[in-house]
Amino acid sequence: MPVQIEVIKDKVLSDNYFILRNITYDLSRHNSETIRHKREVYDRGNGATMMLYNREKKTVVLTRQFRVATWVNGNPDGMLIETCAGLLDADEPEVCARKEAMEETGYMVGEVEKLFELYMSPGGVTELIHFYMAEYSDAQREFAGGGVEDEDIDVLELPFSQALAMVKSGEIRDGKTVILLQQLQLRGIME
Secondary structure (H helix, E strand, O other), rough: OOOEEEEEEEEEEEOOOOOEEEEEEEOOOOOOOOOEEEEEEOOOOOEEEEEEOOOOOOOOEEEEEEEEEHHHOOOOOOOEEEEEEEEOOOOOHHHHHHHHHHHHOOEEOOOOEEEEEEEEEOOOEEEEEEEEEEEEHHHHHHHOOOOOOOOOEEEEEEHHHHHHHHHHOOOOOOHHHHHHHHHHHHOOOOO
């Protein structure tokens, strides 16, 4: 039986960089009881991320950049190690993932595999992320990477085993990156 939702109020609180909405709705439960919820929902658009890996060298390419939300939430320097990623804007997900890989890491990858789509923080953020992975080679590096305009991104080529150890030690704490590293491990790609 489909969930029944009646929107009582949908007010835009902020339309600055992204959209923050205050929504009040009645949710009818399966036992016909109605519950009223008041929630704030952050709409930042959908995104795409890509894990770059080199099976021969047993390495991955990750990025490191300042993320203000992590700094606000206790990350002392605000720096986060993660896979290349970005918002879709008007692009198709694979186009976005390829573009972000090029801009952030400098690699123009060939064949790309789509893994899945996941909501990363569904309690209050609308964003759906499309997950990809692609094998890279040194010959595919077109330039140094580092991002565009207002970005200051470090490119890291790390041994896969070191990246996994960095998850365990807490040096890598980005959800999408941990998921993609685990996918490499679960699939036995780097063995």
